[in-house]
Amino acid sequence: MPSRINLLEIGAYLEDLRELPSIICVAASKIYRLTQRDALRTTGLLPLSPPFDFTATMSQRPKISVGPFHFFSTGIRISGKPSMEDWNGPLQFAIWCQRAGPWWIGDLINAGEDGFGEAFSQMCEGMVSTEMLSRYASVARRVPFENRHPNLSWSAHAAVARLAPPEQRKLLAAANREGWTSEELRVKARELKSGK
Secondary structure, eight states, rough: OOOOHHHHHHHHHHHHHHHHHHHHHHHHHHHHHHHHHHHHHHHTOOOOOSSSOOTTOGGGGEEETTTTTTEETEEEEEOOOOOGGGGHHHHHHHHHHHHHHHHHHHHHHHHHHHHHHHHHGGTTTTOOHHHHHHHHHHHHHHHHHGGGOOOOOHHHHHHHHSHHHHHHHHHHHHHHHHOOOOHHHHHHHHHHHOOO
């Protein structure tokens, strides 16, 4: 025989369900922070305590540590006197971030605007010039992920951004093979576009 349905229990259950979205958000945020901390720990990129807060504003100075090198949004502080060999990883990390940064920003802006509309770009106001954000987003939207060469600069990709993807692939591969500068690539892209 089925048990009786207690309306008070259902009411309490529904009240609990109303809180569920906020509970899930808090839990997801904690899980994300823990997985990020574990990922950083396994790669040697340990955040300083307290863990990096992704909701922090730029003025709260986010920081990441790679051994004795402490990266802030405005510079680096070094603990102790690391050996010359200790400098290799942090230097490669900084160069990698510098090269990848425009792509990350452009892809994030494009995905955010695709998901949330024009209001999303207001989140970025005041962090970087509007012109630079627009340029990052434009190049990231026009140059597909599969066309991007990690050995070439972002500027090299910007030089071919107005070309069709097959032409981008052809010129980027040639630039990579021939060692062209961004300016040389820009000239070749203009010639290809004008049909010379």
